[in-house]
Amino acid sequence: MRKYLIFVFILLLNMYLITGEGKAEEDAPELTSEAAILMDTQSGAILYGKNEEIQMYPASLTKIATAIYAIETANLTDQITIGEEVLDIDGTRVYLNPGEQVSLKKLVQGMMINSGNDAALAIAIHLDGSLENFTRNFNEFLEEKIGVKATHFVNPHGLFDENHYTTAKDLGLILNYAMKNEDFQEIFGTKQMEWDGESWDTTLLSHHRMLKGEIPYEEVTGGKTGFVDQSKQTLATTAENGQIKLTAILLKSEFKRRIYQDTIKLFEYGFANFHSTQIMKGEKFENGKLKFKADDDIYLTEPVEQAERVVDSDGVLRIENDRGETIQSVELKALIEKKPEVKKTTQEPEQSSILSFNTILGAIVLIIGAAVLVMNRRQKKNRRARSR
Template sequence: MLKSFFSLLLMILVFSYQSTSFAASATSKIDVKSEAAVLLDSDTGAVLFAKNPDEKMYPASLTKIATAIYAIEKGNLNDIVTVSANAVRQEGTKVYLNKGEQVPLKKLLQGMIINSGNDAAVAVAEHLDGNVDQFAKNLNAFLKTKIGVKNTHFTNPNGLFNPDHYTTAMDLALITNYAMKNPVFAEIFGTKELKWNGQSWNTTLITHHRMLKGEIPYPGITGGKTGYVDESKQTLATTANNGKIKLTAIELKGKNKKEIYNDTIHLLDYGFSQFQHETLTKDDVFQSGKQTFLPSSDLIITEPSQGAKKVINKNGLLSINNKDGQTIQTIQLSKKPEKPTMNSKSNPTKGPEYHLSAFYGIAIFALAGIVISLRRKWSSDLNENSPTGKSFGRRQRRG
């Protein structure tokens, strides 16, 4: 029985987890112009808005979000990186590195995210994996196995155009959400400006993200990254926190900067005004047919402010739906353990211990009977063999 109890406990721990639901359609309340967009609750992973979330598109410099979190987890931030000629030759935005220049890995990541340095990105990739091709293979494996992307394939660390370099709004939202849980990444992603002292360039780097640096005022912006190549048009990643809920917004293929920042504002306004956090406690029970399910621990979930409908299937998968029936989050619950029935297999009083106790009881009773019989016989023998003929058991009556 004890072994069965621990097996059941292990199953509860393994299968009770909170998972992300991939909402399929966009909400009609928001007019998003970008061709693809996703809004996530950064804490729970709930999908609050999705427009063409799984359509493969070119990310441009949003690629550097993936490069940064991969480098932070794999590399040593204090490593000194020697810049190659290949890194220096990169096109587009740079931090103007020199061949042979030695730069700490963290500083390269800062130059790559804050100023979108394509040269810094290649220097990082070559330091981590020897060359860009090997880096791309390792990065793709990392994104798939560690973060769970499904439609992403990167060929370089900086997002310069390649027809085989693509991702989706959903995958980028997952990557950004994952990265923001790392304090080093969150610090760099949220940096507005940084003094830069290089061999050929001494300046102050200022983020290109207009909402992060305050050029487009919006309260609670915690991080951001911009991107652009001709084939991708405008791309934008933004994180924000209003003190009650944290959001991650991704937009791909905006026509221009005004359009894509307006999309971001609409998404953040919608997320902050229409959703809230609630707690599922471990005492909350959900019935599916004859089966009962419950969380193994208290869980934070995201619900529409106007109310949510909770639907559970026969396998214990709980869906949090909005009033339109769209699923914004799913949570796997645990099956409630059944109470033991009164039978020989589950009732402790009918188990081996009971039968053993009964055996000992019968044996002791029988032994007591034998002892009493032997004592009586022993007393009788003594009386018969006494030289005085008197009974030792009682006083002899006089005639």
């Protein structure tokens, strides 16, 4: 009987773990890539991470950062004269000729769609005059504008250098920042374009197999691939399903096939478990007698089931799942209620008027009293005169 009860207990425990609190943990994907991150593109909430803060080599995912840096610091209609330096570049190219005139937008497209290293170098020289100046200004932009913490780039294309590194988390921050820009969104989501160059006339096709449809996944909205021997396969992808927009970064996968499998696993996990909501500027929240408000429109990432919003006494709004784990936190602004204004009464002027009236009345009484006193004295004087 005792053995039977133990068996039943273990069976019930396993059923609980399968159907209850253990479900979300079991849903978390197992990946073969060495580092990865899944983020809400709009809120920035981290939904999954694996070695996401370990510094690694990004290969051509660097070009995502170069693209948004170029878009925000120059004009895409700028006409650029290609220099001799493009002849010495290694790796994938769009076969630019020295002296050729190309718009900045076309160079960004060639760099992102066909991963042209010569286009990336031409962009860097145009923006800052030299690779040295570009490196300095590029890193300052990433740190100050985007807030990366563990990234240092020494070139615009991602060809290997031991001092050229980043993390999955930083790349996620960079891509999320870039996706707020409509020009970047358009280029990042381009599957193909006609390329009419002096020495190369062709149709450029995205290298991203999910974006161009070789691996069907209709929710994909953009992507960039990368590879050098030291970094192995790297991949950046965005997708949306009408409920949430997702950003996936995968680093150092041995095989191209597996890095796409890992990306799909991340998206399936994100779409199944989370959705995006928004609180509007001025929306109010309370913690006891303390009141707070949203200082701007804010995107929130919430679990599909059993989400809870908790506001602490410092005005931090936390989104928690059913296990009390924080999915996202945002700072609210303290709401200081104005004390009701006390209207001034008209008593003071009335008191002033009464005071003036009393003063005048008192003066009149004194005058009358003085007059009566004088008259009494005169009457006494007259009586005395008569009695004599």
